[in-house]
Amino acid sequence: MQATDSRNNPVVQLGDGLRNIFAKTGALPFLLVILVVVFQLANSRFLGRQNMEDMLHEGVFLALASLGQMFILVSGGFDLSIGSNIALTSISSASVMAAVYGVHPGAAGQAIAAGAATAAVVGLVVGLVNGVGVAVLGVNPFIVTLATASAFQGITLLISQGQEVGGLPNAFITSVGSGSWLGLPIAGWVTLPLVLGLYVLLAWARYGRYIFAIGSNAAAARVAGVHVGLQVLATYVICAVATAIAGFLLTARVSAGEPLLGAEYTLQSITAAVIGGASLRGGRGSIGGTLLGVVFVIFLADGMDLMRLGSNHEMIALGLVLIFAVVADRQRAKAVAAGYQKRLISQSDPATEG
Amino acid sequence: MDAVAGHLDERGAPIVSLVEITKRFEGVVALDGVSLDVAAGEVVVVLGENGAGKSTLVNVMIGALQPNEGTIYVRGQRVSHQDPAAARRQGINAVLQDFSLAPSLSVADNLFLGREPMRLFIRDRARARREGREAMQMLGVNIDVDTPVLFLSRAEQQMVEIVKALCGRPGALILDEPTATLTGEETRRLFEIVTRLKSEGWGVLYITHRMEEVQRLGDRVVVLRDGRHISTYRVANVSETHLIQDMVGRPLSALYPAKVSATTNAPPVLRVDNLTSKDKKILGVSLEVRPGEIVGIAGLVRSGCSEVARACFGLIELDQGFIEIAGGRVEKPDLRKMLHLGLIYLPQDRRGEALSLSRTIEENVSLEVLGEWRYSPFGLVNHAAVHEAVDAITERLDVRPRNIHQPVVSLSGGNQQKVVLGRALTRPRSVYVFDEPTAGVDVGARQAIYHHMHEICKSGAGILFASSDLEEIVHLSSRVYVMHEGRIQTELHGDEINDEAVVSYSFGRDSANRGTLRASN
Known part of the structure; x- marks a missing residue:
């Protein structure tokens, strides 16, 4: 068979091998290596202990938002309201905490609990609003979340009058905000079980299979008896709650309720998810890939900081990375298709069927 | 083959010839x-199972793929590096399975896309519409040239594609599985057009895997298998069995299993009473399916066969009527309720409604259960249990490849x-509703699907299937309901089920024109 000739050719094998890795993981591992090398050469502090800790702290918030975003991408949707959700959560939970703490200065614990509950409720409401818009009213997720992003931002500014909300319990700022235990930030300890929970949902739960099927072909999922609307609604709620928790943790990090907090997270979360293997066409995405994508985005932002390139440059770089990620995603889809095409042809060949 | 070569001189000079074409992918x-x-x-009909190389052949011919070896001649001239635009200029026109129409543009705009008639610097829309209308009329196609293409049915879109192809330089027309998604009447119209083009001196290359189309249309038939040219025959000189053997490379036992009949006196597993849909595509349809029988619904395009199948599953909103299943009465069927009651519907549109293409075999098979x-x-998810169940089903159905973690x-x-x-076989059900069970499926898989439909019936369940494949209706059904304009025209039993009866009733009893479908034989 001609097929075996090329299989023995080492160059072809190497090319095939690289393409298979690319087809499996996308361009991300390659890019990460490049990024680390470049930043480490530019500034030897990049891989230093202090900087790694800083990056871990930053990564926690983005991880939550990106995992939520990835769930929605898997189901074939989009969430552009992530940034507004974070700001709304920050202002609402800070207001509640400040109020409780103001009345009972001794009850820092209760104040924090009230703040956390507020964040959860905000997340739930935001998720339901988005989810109802998409799953019940059947409006395009792009439009729904663009509209709700504007609405939530407006509500945030109304509540806060554009001012930051201070007077938070000190314990909140020192523990949740910057404390760490066994080398992991408290925010990380909060996030870890959530990430595990999301992993179980996506990889082991029936729900995960459903949203993959819906994202791949919603009509087919419906005909197979999947309650499409309900699953999609749940996805928006999951994303919004995860994001709201990120918003709550972030509030502790910045030690006040900020009305303009987290605006960059919308784009960053999409970038992290997509570069981590989630498809904008739905039906694909993974927890591990997304976390790797988060690492990438954080590395990029932090490394550029260390190179004394400001946030403006970061925005440019991030935009370019997103475009690149989408193009790479398409290339990968082709690589995957080519791989199967090849197998399909060789299967139809009786000589190789054996 | 030598015998055929001897006939070569009887035919005109070839418009296009491929000589010793080899194409490798990686x-x-x-x-x-x-x-x-x-x-x-x-x-010339090119016959072959899926994966036989038919599509590659077409793509080489129209210049979309470059062959690794071999030569292409167009009207005796050797062409070296072909591309689709150049091929069109030389008179090689193709209507592929995936249409190249812009959905939001009108028919006329589509016909002249890229070569719009101009008047100074302005598109001459009046001329485009006039010429488009003339072209349509010449082919006897009745489509308004101002309609945006997206409002046309697939058959109408295909007609537009054909007219578009014919607006080019006369020469060869390649049709790649044109009837895959057409119903009986639409197919008949297409055949008329092909016959007419032939008489006007076009050379037609007709790609298919449907045996009956060879007899109806072809002068010669070429069989491909596994990328190789197996045989060429004059259609008049070859039998169907022979062609099937060449196609599959092994003798194929009878395509259709022996007919099943209902278990006597058993109450129906499904009864539909006076069903009328909101969109009036079905009007007062009543039917029943008994355990152990395969009931066919036949009819022309828009006669409502598909819609009856969909309505049983709750995919179409009902105006009146009810469904009786599992001893209960359902006034407002919705698909989750119907699944629960033991009815499953297998859609005709695999890519649109049946499968999550990017997901694995395992996920697709197990989704419903x-x-x-x-x-x-x-x-x-209990992965082990799912894996085991899906593995058993794919083995039973002989799904290839057997790796259930491969995307469909x-x-x-x-x-x-x-x-x-496979998704339907994940648990026992009382009623299986198929909509075009074998559309776009090769002979081997077809036989397997019929076999499994048969098995399902033996287990005591009932099957209702809508099909535009006359042969399938006639050979598979224990009973047939023939539909006409949304109503059930008649019910045929036993020996009454034959081509003539099905066709004449599907044209409506009064206008019954016996053998209309056979006219093009």
Whole structure:
């Protein structure tokens, strides 16, 4: 068979091998290596202990938002309201905490609990609003979340009058905000079980299979008896709650309720998810890939900081990375298709069927 | 083959000839030294199962793929590096399975896309519309040229594609599985057009895997298998069995299993009473399916056969009527309720409604049954149980490849259809409703699907299937309901089920025109 000739050719094998890795993981591992090398050469502090800790702290918030975003991408949707959700959560939970703490200065614990509950409720409401818009009213997720992003931002500014909300319990700022235990930030300890929970949902739960099927072909999922609307609604709620928790943790990090907090997270979360293997066409995405994508985005932002390139440059770089990620995603889809095409042809060949 | 070569001089000069074409993809041979030519005024049918190399052949011919070896001649001239635009200029026109129409543009705009008639610097829309209308009329196609293409049915879109192809330089017309999604009446119209083009001196290359089309249309038939040219025959000189053997490379026992009949006196597993849909596509339809029988619904395009199948599953809103299943009466069917009551519907549109293409065989097969406790206790998937169940089903259906973690997009049409069928077999059900069970499926898979439909019936369930494939209706059904304009025109039993009866009733009893479908034979 001609097929075996090329299989023995080492160059072809190497090319095939690289393409298979690319087809499996996308361009991300390659890019990460490049990024680390470049930043480490530019500034030897990049891989230093202090900087790694800083990056871990930053990564926690983005991880939550990106995992939520990835769930929605898997189901074939989009969430552009992530940034507004974070700001709304920050202002609402800070207001509640400040109020409780103001009345009972001794009850820092209760104040924090009230703040956390507020964040959860905000997340739930935001998720339901988005989810109802998409799953019940059947409006395009792009439009729904663009509209709700504007609405939530407006509500945030109304509540806060554009001012930051201070007077938070000190314990909140020192523990949740910057404390760490066994080398992991408290925010990380909060996030870890959530990430595990999301992993179980996506990889082991029936729900995960459903949203993959819906994202791949919603009509087919419906005909197979999947309650499409309900699953999609749940996805928006999951994303919004995860994001709201990120918003709550972030509030502790910045030690006040900020009305303009987290605006960059919308784009960053999409970038992290997509570069981590989630498809904008739905039906694909993974927890591990997304976390790797988060690492990438954080590395990029932090490394550029260390190179004394400001946030403006970061925005440019991030935009370019997103475009690149989408193009790479398409290339990968082709690589995957080519791989199967090849197998399909060789299967139809009786000589190789054996 | 030598005998055929002897006939060559009887035909006109070839419009296009391929000589010893070899095409490899990454070292895998898709076409292996295939030679073929199409002369003016003849229809050459290329027959082959999926994966036989038919599409590659078409793509080489229209210049979308470059062959690794071999030569292409157009009107005796050797062409070296072909591209689709150049091929069109030389008179090689193709209507592929995936249409190249812009959905939001009107028919006229589509016909002249890229070569709009101009008047100074302005598009001459009046002329485009006039010429478009003339072209339509010449082919006897009745489509308004101002309609945006997206409002047309698939058959109408195909007509537009054909008219578009015919607006180019006369020469060869390649039709790649044109009837895959057409119903009986639409197919008949298409055949008329092909016959007419032939008489006007076009050379037609007709790609198909449907045996009956060879007899109806072809002058010569070329059989491909595994990328190789197996045989060429004059259609008049070859039998169907012979062609099937060449196609599959092994003798195929009878395509259709022996007919089943209902278990006597058993109450129906499904009864539909006076069903009328909101969109009036079905009007007062009543039918029943008894355990152990295969009931066919036949009819022309828009006669409502498909819609009856969909309505049973709750995919179409009902105006009146009810469904009786599992001893209960359902006034407002919705698909989750129907699934629960033991009815499953297998859609005709595999890519649109049946499969999540990018997901694996396992996920697709198990999607419907996943909610059961043993497959997902506490909402968590029991991977081992799912794996085992899906493995058993794919083995039973002989889905290839056997690796159930492969995405279904990588499967052939026949194997995709087996995956759809596999989903129905994940648990016993009382009624299976198929909509075009074998559309776009190769002979091997077809036989397997019929076999499994048969098995389902033996287990005591009932099957209702809508089909525009006359042969399938006649050979598979224990009873047939023939539909006409949304109503059931008649019910045929036993020996009454034959081509003539089905066709004449599907044209409406009064206007019964016996053998209309056969006229083009």
